Amino acid sequence: METKSMELSGFGPMTISEADFRRMVNFIQSSYGIDLSQKKQLITSRLSPALKKLGYKSFGDFVNHLLEKKENDEITLVLNKLTTNYTFFMREKEHLDYFCGHIIPEIVRRHERDKTLAIWSAGCSSGEEPYNITMFLYDYLGAKAKQWDTRILATDISAQALTKARQGVYNLPDTIPADWKRKYFVPNRDGTHTVAPDVKNNVIFQTFNLMDPIKFRRKFDVIFCRNVMIYFDQPTKDALVRRFYDATVPGGYLLISASENLSQNAPYRRLATATFQK
Numbered sequence: 001m002e003t004k005s006m007e008l009s010g011f012g013p014m015t016i017s018e019a020d021f022r023r024m025v026n027f028i029q030s031s032y033g034i035d036l037s038q039k040k041q042l043i044t045s046r047l048s049p050a051l052k053k054l055g056y057k058s059f060g061d062f063v064n065h066l067l068e069k070k071e072n073d074e075i076t077l078v079l080n081k082l083t084t085n086y087t088f089f090m091r092e093k094e095h096l097d098y099f100c101g102h103i104i105p106e107i108v109r110r111h112e113r114d115k116t117l118a119i120w121s122a123g124c125s126s127g128e129e130p131y132n133i134t135m136f137l138y139d140y141l142g143a144k145a146k147q148w149d150t151r152i153l154a155t156d157i158s159a160q161a162l163t164k165a166r167q168g169v170y171n172l173p174d175t176i177p178a179d180w181k182r183k184y185f186v187p188n189r190d191g192t193h194t195v196a197p198d199v200k201n202n203v204i205f206q207t208f209n210l211m212d213p214i215k216f217r218r219k220f221d222v223i224f225c226r227n228v229m230i231y232f233d234q235p236t237k238d239a240l241v242r243r244f245y246d247a248t249v250p251g252g253y254l255l256i257s258a259s260e261n262l263s264q265n266a267p268y269r270r271l272a273t274a275t276f277q278k
């Protein structure tokens, strides 16, 4: 039976009625693709502290306000709290090795004349992925990198993740090679490292909702969309993969994560684990 009273108890997460939960889930899924229908506990535990601080008396009040007003502050809060931004440097290393060994040489050959690559990290979270891609490109191009435009578009819907990405300050894992630490990072006094200016300047961070039409100026040679579509249902994934396909040059690539797959009827050709070509 539906709970009628959702008053604040003071401690612990606020309760949410089944109806308000469903309204919230529908709003997030229809606007951002993220399927939270099995994540009631995640919604209440991640949002409650902020809602209490803002003075909301019940979850219902917040959901009413959110859906009626659709104000930026509330939407930003919801996206900051309810997206999963887990990411790290060198994630799925074999996949990155394939990118370095096969894809970079191929796109560099293809662009030998215009010396311009178009790479998109879609769902970049706090920036490790696009910075990591930059480091692989710089390593491959060596001294010639300065003659190339290797700028990477990196997008997300979490303002918090994008702020961290733009700052570019990280606790580096041991998986970062020692020479990369020297070349591509500047050490800070507190033991963290900031990505070096030429790496930072290679990444253009933007807010972009993957549910929106893709209208970037150029078509992409490579789209990375790793560990993002796992939060979407199948029709949402299929429609996004179709939009990625249309936004990719012939022969361009889509890289997803090893824990994901494309539908049988996806338009791409599979090249290797989680790696597809148009």
Ligand SMILES: C[S@@+](CC[C@H](N)C(=O)[O-])C[C@H]1O[C@@H](n2cnc3c(N)ncnc32)[C@H](O)[C@@H]1O
Pocket (backbone or CB within 6 Å): 031, 032, 033, 034, 083, 084, 085, 086, 087, 088, 091, 122, 123, 124, 125, 126, 129, 155, 156, 157, 158, 161, 208, 209, 210, 211, 225, 226, 227, 228, 231, 257
């Ligand atoms: C788990 S992180 C993946 C980060 C990185 N690609 C990786 O593989 O490590 C998933 C990211 O997708 C973003 N995301 C989820 N839904 C999105 C949407 N509709 N539009 C844009 N980004 C979205 C989240 O905000 C989150 O930062």
